[in-house]
Amino acid sequence: MKNAIIGVVGSGVMGGGIAQMFAENGFQTMVWDTKEEFAVKGVANIRKRLDKSVEKGKLSTSDAEEIKGRIKIVKDLNDLASADLVVEAVIEDIETKRAIFNRLEKVLRPLAVLGTNTSSLSVTELAQNLSNPGRFLGIHFFNPPTKLELVELITPHALNPEALERAKDILSACGKTTVTVKDSPGFIVNRLLLPFINEAAKLVDEGVASPEEIDKAMCLGALHPAGPLQVADLIGLDVCRHILETLSRSLGSQMYKPAKSIVDLVDAGKLGRKSGQGFHSYPKG
Ligand SMILES: NC(=O)c1ccc[n+]([C@@H]2O[C@H](COP(=O)([O-])OP(=O)(O)OC[C@H]3O[C@@H](n4cnc5c(N)ncnc54)[C@H](O)[C@@H]3O)[C@@H](O)[C@H]2O)c1
Numbered sequence: 001m002k003n004a005i006i007g008v009v010g011s012g013v014m015g016g017g018i019a020q021m022f023a024e025n026g027f028q029t030m031v032w033d034t035k036e037e038f039a040v041k042g043v044a045n046i047r048k049r050l051d052k053s054v055e056k057g058k059l060s061t062s063d064a065e066e067i068k069g070r071i072k073i074v075k076d077l078n079d080l081a082s083a084d085l086v087v088e089a090v091i092e093d094i095e096t097k098r099a100i101f102n103r104l105e106k107v108l109r110p111l112a113v114l115g116t117n118t119s120s121l122s123v124t125e126l127a128q129n130l131s132n133p134g135r136f137l138g139i140h141f142f143n144p145p146t147k148l149e150l151v152e153l154i155t156p157h158a159l160n161p162e163a164l165e166r167a168k169d170i171l172s173a174c175g176k177t178t179v180t181v182k183d184s185p186g187f188i189v190n191r192l193l194l195p196f197i198n199e200a201a202k203l204v205d206e207g208v209a210s211p212e213e214i215d216k217a218m219c220l221g222a223l224h225p226a227g228p229l230q231v232a233d234l235i236g237l238d239v240c241r242h243i244l245e246t247l248s249r250s251l252g253s254q255m256y257k258p259a260k261s262i263v264d265l266v267d268a269g270k271l272g273r274k275s276g277q278g279f280h281s282y283p284k285g
């Protein structure tokens with residue numbers, strides 16, 4: 001199984017983490033991004049994280065170098081032709097993702113599996129124009145993919161059971177636990193998590209308590225390992241807003257309408273950890 005070749009499309013927060021996770025688990029991993037400089041930056045971030053693990057004594061220098069050696073930037077999507085599994089993790093935009101799948105379908109081998117890491121788009125709709133929808137599924141990782149064990153596998157009707165098994169085998173070789181979910185807004189985790197985050201943000205809007213107090217309350221009073229607004233900052237407030245808007249539209253409920261504080265922070269470019277400021281501050285370093 002470890003001789004399977006992985007392709008990762010997109011090298012942002014999730015694409016970079018997904019590529020790192022596969023390489024850490026022994027898989028040769030190719031990374032493509034819309035501009036080569038983005039892929040270079042994404043892979044540089046992976047290398048920095050690995051160097052930090054070496055500094056902290058969590059990883060040996062030789063292991064870190066081996067992991068780095070398994071990650072290769074490819075300039076052209078055609079270079080992913082040898083991949084057995086490709087995971088797409090570009091921006092949450094249906095047309096951008098469809099255009100990439102359209103190009104990938106022309107280069108991938110017939111048995112290669114194609115997965116999308118979408119958080120909120122319909123996997124069935126994403127598959128609509130594919131000529132080989134049997135090999136297409138949602139492979140939904142959680143942030144950071146190197147640490148979180150769960151992967152949701154979203155299974156549209158057209159999915160071929162052998163393709164699902166191939167994806168499961170590769171993920172299991174990475175130590176991941178998978179749950180299989182029908183294509184439905186928010187799948188399992190986001191359907192339950194985002195209304196919770198949104199309610200926490202509404203408490204901020206209403207001046208009921210500060211983000212610090214809300215997070216402290218849920219950690220100490222409900223035994224959550226991290227508070228809802230810390231989790232929102234980690235996911236990215238732009239991503240949270242997008243998922244909430246999709247849930248609101250597809251489930252037809254005002255309950256999911258993004259809280260004002262989420263909308264205002266995103267409009268101000270305060271996207272959470274990745275921008276250094278969200279509900280909380282994240283000073284550099
Ligand atoms: N952030 C999370 O916690 C999380 C968790 C699970 C799934 N996801 C999903 O993963 C995907 C990526 O999210 P992210 O948080 O890594 O976002 P990000 O903003 O960190 O990265 C986006 C990536 O898309 C690329 N990109 C931007 N414009 C593009 C274009 N026009 N064409 C092709 N590529 C383009 C960027 O170069 C970058 O590599 C999204 O579908 C998101 O919903 C995110």
